[in-house]
Amino acid sequence: MAAFFGTYTNKVDKKGRVSVPARFRAAIAGSAYPGVLLAPNEEVGAIDGSDFERLNQVIEGLDDPELYDDEAMAQAHETLAMVQEFPVDGDGRMVLSQEFRDFAGITEEAVFTGIGSTFQIWSPDRRNDHRTSGGRTGSSLASMRVPRRKDV
Amino acid sequence: MAAFFGTYTNKVDKKGRVSVPARFRAAIAGSAYPGVLLAPNEEVGAIDGSDFERLNQVIEGLDDPELYDDEAMAQAHETLAMVQEFPVDGDGRMVLSQEFRDFAGITEEAVFTGIGSTFQIWSPDRRNDHRTSGGRTGSSLASMRVPRRKDV
DNA sequence: TGGATTATCATGGAACTTTATGGGCGTCAA
DNA sequence: TTGACGCCCATAAAGTTCCATGATAATCCA
Structure with missing residues (x-):
């Protein structure tokens, strides 16, 4: 499974191109399709991203009645309808559509x-606001819990 | 599972390189990826470290609705966003980013x-302060508890 | 068992590779 | 033809690998 973590700030040029962080590219390498899937996240005003593998898992989950009631299903459909495919070029860059840049307030x-x-992909300002608001006290890697291994 | 214990002090050269203690390297050997994962620990002003196996366990836990409510999820996302990957080279060293060195007050x-x-990775000074403050009386290995074995 | 030999480790420097970024050039479609 | 787009090239900075050395620790063996 692709594992994304860390924060990277990259330039957006006048063509709308932006480098996908190398570590993220490595995470999606080997995926069936050399690109990423993006969708607006209306809750936070940023863009959500993932790879094909994750999307397939989500789609499979839709068939599980325990995961989705009618309301959640309708919402899931709306989200899926917003997903777009963004190919990554030979230099590791993708072109962020004007639509998505506007949505997320991304310029430079x-x-x-x-x-x-x-x-996720953020404008620097919104990222800052989001991070400093919410009053979240510093969590730490050491304090994060992992699922208890189930003895079967 | 990787087991880390003991205290080791190593030099940081002008490029920011530092040897990972051999015992720690042995602990992460066999992991899918020859490196460590670090994140600032804002509570104590040091850097938390772990291996990939542990992070993957944490990430898998995020899909478990019983472990994370919305608030805990937001906090987990913040923590993951702070995690960075540090490859360990053939000589057992990693390059501590300037950002992390500044955060932890690490120089030489x-x-x-x-x-x-x-x-954890500390500056010598902070490590000392942390150890001597807090009035923690000496615990002992002999007094530490272990989980009761579950009869299945 | 004392001393010699061999690993392992931490450290320094240099060479090499990758990454992020900017620009150019042709193609296709409106 | 004028963008939008895909593709290729150039380059500086950052990251990574390679090699050398002294110090310490482990091993061997007569």
Whole structure:
């Protein structure tokens, strides 16, 4: 499974091109398709990203009645309808569409944040606001719990 | 699972390179990726470290609705966004980024402390302050508890 | 068992590779 | 033809590998 983590800030040139962080590229390497999948995240005003493998898992999950009730299903459909494919070129860059840049308020720079099996793309300002708001006290890697191994 | 313990002090050269203690390298040997994962620990002003296996466990846990509510998830995302990957070279060294050195106040030397399934990296001064403050009386290996074995 | 030999480790420097970034050039379609 | 787009090239900075050395620790053996 692709694992995305860390924060990277890259320039967006006048063509709308931006380098996908090398570590993220490595995470999606070997995937069936050399690119990423992006969708607006309306909750936070950023862009969500993932690879094909993750999307396939999500799609499979839709068939599980325990995961989705009617309301959640309708919402999931809306989200899937917003997903777009962005190829990554030979130099490791993709072209962020004007539509998505406008949505996320991205102009000169884009901030990539890895959050596990997916990642997000932010404008620097919004990223800062989001990070400093919410009053989250510093968590730490050492304090994060892992699922207790189930003895079967 | 990787087990980290003991304290080691190593030099940081002008490129920011520092040897990972051989015992720690042995602990992560066999991991899918020859490197360590580091994240700032804002509570104590040091750097938390772990291996890939541990991070993957954490990431898998994120899909478990019983482990994370919305608030805990937001916090977990913040932590993951701070995690960075540091490859360990053939000589057993990694390059501590300027950002992380600044955060932890590390200049010439770095102190590695193993604390179980993760480890920490300190500036010598902060390490000293932290150890001597807090009034923690000496615990002992003999007094430490272990989980009761479950009969299955 | 004392001393010699062999690993392993931490450290320094140099050479090499990758990454992020900017620009150019042809193609296709509106 | 004027963008939008894909593709290729150039380059500086950063990251990574390679080689050398002294110090310490482990091993061997007569």
